[in-house]
Every structure is written in structure tokens, then in C-alpha cells.
Amino acid sequence: MFGWFERLIDPFAPGDGKTPPAKIISFYWHYLRQVRGVLLTVCFVGFFVALIEVSLFDYVGRLVDLATESTSPTDFFRDNGRLMLWMAIVVVVLRPGFLLLHDMLVNQALLPSLTARIRWQQHRYVVKQSLSFFQNDYAGRIANRIMQTGASLRESTVQIVDAIWYVSIYTLTALVLFAKADWRLTIPLIIWLAGYIGLMTYFVPRTKRRSLEASQAKSKFMGRVVDGYTNIATLKLFPHAGREDNYVRESLGENVDKVRRMTRLTTTMDFTVTALNGLLIAGMGGLGMWLWHQSAITVGAFAFATGLAIRISNMSGWIMWVINGIFEAIGTVQDGMETVAQPQSVRDMPDAKPLVVTRGDVRFDDIEFHYGKEGGVISGLSLEIRPGEKVGLVGPSGAGKTTLVNVLLRMYDLEGGRILIDNQNIADVTQDSLRSQIGVVTQDTALLHRSIRDNLLYGRPDATETDIEAAVRDARADAFIAQLEDGEGRHGYEAQVGERGVKLSGGQRQRIAIARVLLKDAPILVLDEATSALDSEVEAAIQDSLDRLMQGKTVIAIAHRLSTIARMDRLVVMDKGRIVETGSHAELIAADGLYARLWRRQTGGFVAADDAALSDDVLVG
Known part of the structure; x- marks a missing residue:
């Protein structure tokens, strides 16, 4: 039985992949429409639960009247046996049955699966964002918002269905039954209802706004804490404990201040609603007593009206806290929307096809890219790399070398021009297929917090044990892996x-990365300072492996070491986003241009007068 309800909602449904709406109601509907059948069923069941609850008070009132009218207990049971039997069925069978159905729908279907589905769809959407999206925010805050948004959206929805819908039916039914007994009994309830709605109209928007502020402050605090944990080595290398404490304390203090502002409002609302409820109970009791004294209503009707008024009063206090919870959750959802509802800046075209690489020709055709800023980075650059050619990119820091590689991988979309691989525009192919055809080893290798095997299999998930061991040997990583x-x-x-692979040294991480790319065996290879983390002895040991890795591939290498540059077929010198020189190492040295000056600086043979204008030029990726 549990399993049937738990299978009503698939937690891993993929969604439509569209950007979630940036307006709160549309954002909710974006996810809730997927489970509207279950939500409508919960509303339907809640309707009958409310009717049953109110009917119990009506039954009690009728029993009081029947008991006072009966001449003897024997006559009472004989005349009202069917009514009591039906009341027993309602209490013992129908009420537990509907409540069980309600709990199954909420606890087994909605609570775990809807939360998981929202988180899953938001994760799948956010993980496809561009590199700049993650560079412009805290990783901890992004993760925190995804975790909280799913839970808060589900929680507020269930509370609205459970509380607002349930109490609305409860109150309307009570009005009908009061009017049935005597229309004047509805007066205190109508006055109370108008006052209650007025209080909610005043407090709810303020609660919503302050809840959003508190949630934003909480996300900021979480982002700073996780940022510190992620960079714990830096914190320890620069022992400024007081400075770091103040940095975190500031955001925590802001969070406390925002929460206090919210709870002040909550306390005020609590007091006013309690006072209003007192007026309802006193008014209903006094009016009921007067009507009974005037023989306008029976004792049972008086007992029913007073009991139901007390019940409504108690529920209104519960509703107040529920509404607080609802809008606190809505505030959290609004905070999460700032991350989740951002459009993806790099998307596959609707008709994007897989990239097919048969030769490995790469052509940059008059490309423009400025990170959305005015001027700079790459402007009007054209470059063709022939199939199987090995090209080295060199130039001063900030020349645009790594940016050129990033736009080739479509980490960012071009602002002008096009990049072709085997005459296929990379903007027209799927990102996954593009990146599957390019192997990359970067200067700053970060591994996943998983096993060595899992990190290696990221290169080729279907690799055999023999394949893994061969790649590890070629990367000269077998000796240290055996000791881990x-x-x-x-x-x-x-x-x-x-x-991020912190348990390994920089050289060990780099060798795992090289082994991973050896496994991938892609036709196009990018080496972005691939051996910079290795000492000279280790670099020499794996250079033969890199040579085998580069055989038959189109290679783009960003490097400054002679051991890497000397193996390139052609060197391309970049400066300020443009190609300023191209040729072999010998040709560029003979030309005595930018490359020659940078080369002399690297080898230590520069003249201060010659290089005064190049004080910031270093050969790094």
C-alpha cells in the first residue's frame, strides 16, 4: 500500500528544461502543474475531512437536544439507535479512513517525491549554466538555495492545501450550520472573519517581505561559511582568524537581525489574533445564552455553537503559525528564484545535432568575445589549425589564450564570428558532443571528491580495468596510486x-588528469599548462606519454616550457586578444619580436632596457 502511493510521483522526472519563471506564482505553477492530479485529490479528501469534523459538532448538539427531550434512557436508545450507529461509523470508519488517505497522499507521495523532483529538476537546470554563472556566486549559496527551495515550495504548498483550504471549508460549513440553528448566530462569526481577514491582509505582506530578507541573509551566511571551508588551506596559510571571524560574524549578525524583525511581527500578530479570538468566544457564548434564554435556540444548538466557536478559535491560532510558515517558505522560494530562475547563457539550439569529427580541423573565423564588457579580450581573431597539427599558444598574461580555449569548448558563447570543427559550427551542435571530442588537461586540476577509479572513469565510463591500468602506467601514476x-x-x-583532490599533491592530481584524458582518447587535445604542476624529473618521465597522447590528434597547447613548445609544429603568439606572430620557435626567435623578448625573459637573458615595457609579461596560461 505504501509503495503504491510512493510511486504516484516520480522524483526523477526530467522536466521540460525551460527557464523557470521569475514571478512567484508562475514559479510555483511551473513545478506544481506536474503533480496537479495528486494536489487536487488532496483538496478533495481535505473537503470531506472538514465536513466530517464539523458534522461531529452538529451530532453532539443533536444528541444533547434528543437527550433532553427523551423521557427515559431506554426510549432514547430505542428511538435514536440508527443515528448513533451512523455517528459511530463516521467516527470509527470514515474519519480515520479519510485521514489515512490524506496522510498517505501527503507523507508518502508529496513530501519525499515532490521535494526530490523539484531539487532534481533545479539541479539539472543549474548545472547547465555557463562557467561565469558559477564564478559569480558562492558554490555553497547555490547548493543551499537548491536544497531549500525544493523543501520550502513543497512545504508551503501542502500547508496551503491542508490549512487554508481545510479551514475555509470548515468556516463556511460552520456558517451554514449556525444559520440553520438561528441566523443571528452567524453575526459573531462574520465579524470575527472580517477582522481575521483584515489582520491577515495587514500582516501577511509584511511577513512575506521580512521572510525573504531573512532567507537572503541566511543564504549569504551559508555562502561565506562554505567559502571558508572550501578554502580552508588558504585560511590557515594566512592566519587572520579575527578577520575571518568578523567576515562570517557580519553575515550571521545580519541574519539574526532579519530574523528578529520577522519574529517581532509574528509576536504582534499572535497577540492580536488571540485577542480577536477571545472576542469571538465571548460574543458567541453571550449571544447563544441570550438566544437560549429567549427560547430561540435549543440547548444542543447553544452547545454546538459555543463548541464550534472554541474550535474555530483554536484553529485560527494554528492557521496564524501556518501562514507564518507559508510565507517564510515563500520567502525562501523567492530567494532561491534568484539562482534557479536565471536564464542559461549557453544553450543548445533546438535543432542541435551531435558533432562528428572525422579529421580534426579547427578554424576560428573572425571571432569576438569580451565577457560582455566594452572592448578587450578577443577581437577579430582568425586562426586555422589543420587536422593533426600541433599548435602552441604563447603570449603575456591576459593575452586571451585561455579564453580562446574556453570559447572553443563553449564555456561561453561568442559575441561575434564563428568556430568551425570539420566545417561544423560549434554553435549548432550539442555541447555534450562537442566536449566529448575534446580532451583537456588544465593547469589547475581539480578532482571530484570520489575514488581514484571514479575520477579516471570520467574520461571513459565504459573503460575496462586493463584500459585503466594502461592509462595510469602511461601517465606514470601507477606507483603512487598503489600507495594511497x-x-x-x-x-x-x-x-x-x-x-577538489586535496589529499593528493599537485603533481599527483596532474598525472590523474593526464591518465583520464588518455582514457578519453578524443581527436582534439587541449593542454593548458598541462605539466606546470610537475617537477622536471616527473615531467621528463611522462613526456613520452604526452607524445603518444598527441599522436594523430589536433593539439592546442598553452605552455611556456621548452620541453612542450619544442614539440609543437607551429607557435601562435597572442597579445591583447590578437595574433601578433606565428611560426616555428626558430623563426620567431629570428624575427626578434614579442616572442623573442618573452623567450629571453624566461631564460634569464633579457636586457632591462629592452623589456621595460613588458614588466608584466609572463609566459603563463
């Missing part, structure tokens, strides 16, 4: 590498 052991006693390939 993590804190939980896992050895070798099963050892966990820590967040």
Missing part, C-alpha cells in the same frame, strides 16, 4: 581523493 589509503581504510583505486 584514505581515512576509511580504502586503498589504491578505491581511495577517496578529498574535495
Whole structure:
């Protein structure tokens, strides 16, 4: 039985992949429409639960009247047996049955699965954002917003369905039954209802606004804390504990201040609603007593009206806290929308096809890219790399070398021009197929916080054990992998590498990255300072592996070491986003241009007068 309800909502449904709406109601509907059948059923069941609850008070009133009218207990049971039997069925069978159905729908279907579905769809959407999206925010804040948005959206929805709908039916039914007994009994309830709606109209928008402020402050605090944990080595290398404490304290203090502003409003609302409820109970009791004294209503009607008024009063206090919870959750959802509802800046075209690489020709055709800023970076650059050609990109820092690689990988979309691979515009192919055809080893290699094996298999998930071992040997990583052991006693390939691979040295991480690309065996290879983290001895040991890796591939290498540059067929010198020189190492030295000056600086043979204008020029990627 549990399993049937738990299968009503698939937590891993993919969604439509569209950008979630930036308006709160549309944002809710974007996710809730997927489970509208379950939500409508919860409303339907809640309707009958409310009717049953109110009917119990009506039954009690009728029993009081029948008991006072009956001449003896024997006559009472004989004359009212059917009514009591039906009341027993309602209390013992129908009420538990509907409540069980309600709980199954909420706890088994909505609570786990709807939350998981929202988180899953938001994660799949956010992870496809461009590189700049993640560079412009805290990783911790992004993750926190996705985790909180799913739970808060589901929680507020269930509370609205459970509380607002339930109490609306409850109150309307009470009005009908009061009017049935005596229309004057509805007067205190109508006055109370008008006052209650007025209070909610005043408090709810303010609660919503302050809840959003509190949620934003919480996300900011979480972002700063996670940022510190992620960069714990830096915090320890620069021992400014007081400075870091103040940085976190500031955001935590802001969070406390925003929460206090919200709770002040809550306390005020609590007091006013309690006072209003007191007026309802006193008014209903006094009016009921007077009507009974005037023989306008029976004792049972008086007992029913007073009891139901007390019940409504108690529920209104519960509703107040529910509404607080609803708008606190809505504030959290609004905070999450700032991350989740951002359009993706790099998207596949609707008719995008997989990239097919048969030769490996790469052509940059008059490309423009400025990171959305005025001027700079890359302007009007054209470059053709022939199939199987090995090209080295060199130039001063900020020349645009790494940017050129990033736009080739479509980490960013061009602002002008086009990039062709085997005459296929990369803007017209799927991002996954593009990146599957390009192997990349970067200067700053960060591994996933998983096992060595999992990190290697990212290169080729279907690789056999033999393939893995061969790649590891070629990358000269077999010796240190055999010695690895993590804190939980896992050895070798099963050892966990820590967040971003912090348990390994820079050279070890680089060799794992090289082994991963060896496994991938893509036709186009990008080396962005691939050996910069290796000492000279280790670099020499794996240079043959890199040579084998580059065989038959189109290679783009950003590097400054002679060992890498000397193996390139052609060198392309960049400066300020433009190609200023091209040729072999010998040709460029003979030309005595920018490359020659940078080369002399690297080898230590520069003249201060010659290089005064190049004080910031360094050969890094």
C-alpha cells in the first residue's frame, strides 16, 4: 500500500528544461502543474475531512437536544439507535479512513517525491549554466538555495492545501450550520472573519517581505561559511582568524537581525489574533445564552455553537503559525528564484545535432568575445589549425589564450564570428558532443571528491580495468596510486581523493588528469599548462606519454616550457586578444619580436632596457 502511493510521483522526472519563471506564482505553477492530479485529490479528501469534523459538532448538539427531550434512557436508545450507529461509523470508519488517505497522499507521495523532483529538476537546470554563472556566486549559496527551495515550495504548498483550504471549508460549513440553528448566530462569526481577514491582509505582506530578507541573509551566511571551508588551506596559510571571524560574524549578525524583525511581527500578530479570538468566544457564548434564554435556540444548538466557536478559535491560532510558515517558505522560494530562475547563457539550439569529427580541423573565423564588457579580450581573431597539427599558444598574461580555449569548448558563447570543427559550427551542435571530442588537461586540476577509479572513469565510463591500468602506467601514476589509503581504510583505486583532490599533491592530481584524458582518447587535445604542476624529473618521465597522447590528434597547447613548445609544429603568439606572430620557435626567435623578448625573459637573458615595457609579461596560461 505504501509503495503504491510512493510511486504516484516520480522524483526523477526530467522536466521540460525551460527557464523557470521569475514571478512567484508562475514559479510555483511551473513545478506544481506536474503533480496537479495528486494536489487536487488532496483538496478533495481535505473537503470531506472538514465536513466530517464539523458534522461531529452538529451530532453532539443533536444528541444533547434528543437527550433532553427523551423521557427515559431506554426510549432514547430505542428511538435514536440508527443515528448513533451512523455517528459511530463516521467516527470509527470514515474519519480515520479519510485521514489515512490524506496522510498517505501527503507523507508518502508529496513530501519525499515532490521535494526530490523539484531539487532534481533545479539541479539539472543549474548545472547547465555557463562557467561565469558559477564564478559569480558562492558554490555553497547555490547548493543551499537548491536544497531549500525544493523543501520550502513543497512545504508551503501542502500547508496551503491542508490549512487554508481545510479551514475555509470548515468556516463556511460552520456558517451554514449556525444559520440553520438561528441566523443571528452567524453575526459573531462574520465579524470575527472580517477582522481575521483584515489582520491577515495587514500582516501577511509584511511577513512575506521580512521572510525573504531573512532567507537572503541566511543564504549569504551559508555562502561565506562554505567559502571558508572550501578554502580552508588558504585560511590557515594566512592566519587572520579575527578577520575571518568578523567576515562570517557580519553575515550571521545580519541574519539574526532579519530574523528578529520577522519574529517581532509574528509576536504582534499572535497577540492580536488571540485577542480577536477571545472576542469571538465571548460574543458567541453571550449571544447563544441570550438566544437560549429567549427560547430561540435549543440547548444542543447553544452547545454546538459555543463548541464550534472554541474550535474555530483554536484553529485560527494554528492557521496564524501556518501562514507564518507559508510565507517564510515563500520567502525562501523567492530567494532561491534568484539562482534557479536565471536564464542559461549557453544553450543548445533546438535543432542541435551531435558533432562528428572525422579529421580534426579547427578554424576560428573572425571571432569576438569580451565577457560582455566594452572592448578587450578577443577581437577579430582568425586562426586555422589543420587536422593533426600541433599548435602552441604563447603570449603575456591576459593575452586571451585561455579564453580562446574556453570559447572553443563553449564555456561561453561568442559575441561575434564563428568556430568551425570539420566545417561544423560549434554553435549548432550539442555541447555534450562537442566536449566529448575534446580532451583537456588544465593547469589547475581539480578532482571530484570520489575514488581514484571514479575520477579516471570520467574520461571513459565504459573503460575496462586493463584500459585503466594502461592509462595510469602511461601517465606514470601507477606507483603512487598503489600507495594511497584514505581515512576509511580504502586503498589504491578505491581511495577517496578529498574535495577538489586535496589529499593528493599537485603533481599527483596532474598525472590523474593526464591518465583520464588518455582514457578519453578524443581527436582534439587541449593542454593548458598541462605539466606546470610537475617537477622536471616527473615531467621528463611522462613526456613520452604526452607524445603518444598527441599522436594523430589536433593539439592546442598553452605552455611556456621548452620541453612542450619544442614539440609543437607551429607557435601562435597572442597579445591583447590578437595574433601578433606565428611560426616555428626558430623563426620567431629570428624575427626578434614579442616572442623573442618573452623567450629571453624566461631564460634569464633579457636586457632591462629592452623589456621595460613588458614588466608584466609572463609566459603563463
